[in-house]
Amino acid sequence: MKIKTNDQVKIIAGKDKSKIGKVLQVFPESGRASIEGLNLLVKHLRARRSGxxxxxxxxxxxxxxxxxxxxxxxxxxxxxxxxEFKDGGEGNKKTKARVCKKCKKLID
Ligand SMILES: [Zn+2]
Incomplete structure (x- = not known):
């Protein structure tokens, strides 16, 4: 998964294009993620009781x-x-880590 919860991401398309926000939730099945305060939709909830x-x-x-x-x-x-694969600590198991294509540093 390229994007994880709490990542900072930039939106590159849509109404909030070029805005940056924090990932609140990732939905792997649909390949989507929700971002704090961005791409807001308004849901109208009806009054349950009169008054x-x-x-x-x-x-x-x-x-x-x-x-x-x-x-x-x-x-x-x-x-x-x-x-990139990096050496893990315990049992020396290799783990997959994300790498920035710009600065080449491991992200996690
Ligand atoms: Zn970087």
């Missing part, structure tokens, strides 16, 4: 990950992500 007011609830709609770029925490640039 109550209906509510407007804003929530971030998930965006297709192809419309997102990771902002590298090391160099601060929006970048493509590569993968």
């Amino acid at each position: 109550d007011k209906g509510q407007r609830v804003e929530f971030p709609a998930p965006l297709d990950m192809s419309n997102l770029m990771l902002v590298c925490p090391k160099c601060g640039q929006a970048t493509k992500v590569g993968f």
Whole structure:
């Protein structure tokens, strides 16, 4: 997975293009992610009882990950992500790590 929860990402398409935000949730099945405060949709909730007011609830709609770029925490640039295998600690198991294509540093 190129994008994970709590990553900083930049939106490269759509109404919030070029904005940067934090990933709240990733939906691997649909290849989408929702970003804090971005791509907001408003949901109108009807009043349940008479006398109550209906509510407007804003929530971030998930965006297709192809419309997102990771902002590298090391160099601060929006970048493509590569993968590299690094030696893990325990049992020396190799783990897959993300690599910034710009500064070549491991991201995690
Ligand atoms: Zn970088």
